[in-house]
Amino acid sequence: MSSTMRVGGIVQARMGSRRLPGKVLRPLAGQPLLQHVVERVARCVRVGQVVVSTSSEAQDDAIEAFCASRRVGCFRGEHDDVAGRFLQTLDHYGFGAFLRVSADSPLIDPMLMDRGLEVFATGRYEIVTNVLKRTFPKGQSFEIFRTDAFCRGCERMSAPEHREHVTPYFYEHANDFAIFNVSSGEDWVD
Secondary structure: OOOOOOEEEEEEOOOOOOOOOOHHHOEEOOEEHHHHHHHHHHOOOOOOEEEEEEEOOHHHHHHHHHHHHHOOEEEEEOOOOHHHHHHHHHHHHOOOEEEEEEOOOOOOOHHHHHHHHHHHOOOOOOEEEOOOOOOOOOOOOOEEEEHHHHHHHHHHOOOHHHHHHOOHHHHHOHHHOOEEEOOOOOOOOO
């Protein structure tokens, strides 16, 4: 990774959870769930700025208001084309690389993400993740992408599920990308 490459933290958030609508702003230990995630990503040494990427749907106005009240960057885009929304977020903020986490992971470990960012900083990989082969418990998933590799993959995506779920395409075509999977050394997946 170039020392001048700007690495951003992108928290993917939406209010429309099917199982628990509005969960990303529900209180947890005195603050909204999303606040915990933003703070944990902000603790990563190599992340320059944390932003929230959400949809332009009216239900996500509350996420934009949350971000504005805390001076956290927020980008809004397509609801179903999450890959397209990420491309727009990357363009808007000018990130050369990004760390992606889900807003429903309030206990994600900053040291684990930093471990992945250290591997990414070697410059040998386009993608560093711990989800290609899962060995960490739920809520500890992260993905780090070079923006050019992400753009290259998005250009090839045609299936709606790839556009909606963003990263499975890269793992299904792992031979086309330089990917490193961070492992726990044990299987903590239930």
